[in-house]
Amino acid sequence: METKSVYASPASDLLNKNAVVWDGDFIKTQNPARLPACCIGCGAVDKLGQTEEKLTYLNPLTFFWILLSPIALIIAYFVFRKQLSISYSRCAPCTKKATLWGNIAKISWVLFVVGIVVRILIGKQFFMLQMIVILGSPLLALFATAMKDTQLSVKDFREPIFVLKGFNKAFVAKLKGQSR
Ligand SMILES: [Zn+2]
Secondary structure, three states: OOOOOOOOOHHHHHHOOOOOEEEOOEEEEOOOEEOOOOOOOOOOOOOEEEEEEEEEEOOHHHHHHHHOOHHHHHHHHHHHOEEEEEEEEEEHHHHHHHHHHHHHHHHHHHHHHHHHHHHHHHOOOOHHHHHHHHHHHHHHHHHHHHHOOOOOEEEEEEOOEEEEEOOOHHHHHHHHHHHO
């Protein structure tokens, strides 16, 4: 007689590259990963488009390489980072919203760099205007990033398992409802 609980064989589930295993509000998966067909922004299941993204995980200890030199840290970053290719779904309205805020964030960072370059080129002319751009643009970028529906990131990596966080509540509710 076989008794099977939902927790019986997470290891075998994880062998399937598309599998998603919930760990509280986090998701455990392997590279490459694919999230279930459910909008990551609102939990909708109709008219979904696919988004491909690469998530990077860096062990926090890696930052100690800065003690050696900034160059060592940059090299360590490329040597020790772990990347997860992930594809997930978004409905049309959520795609629009995510694209809009994503573009605002990008433009803000460009403004920031331009502000710094202008500061170096023209010195203290238009000082107030320069400060508004240099201090304001990163704030706008952070705000725009926060306005996106989801901030997926890798919380932890234990070879070969990636633990993902940053899921929208509607998405979590929908999928957990399905799997239980
Ligand atoms: Zn949506």
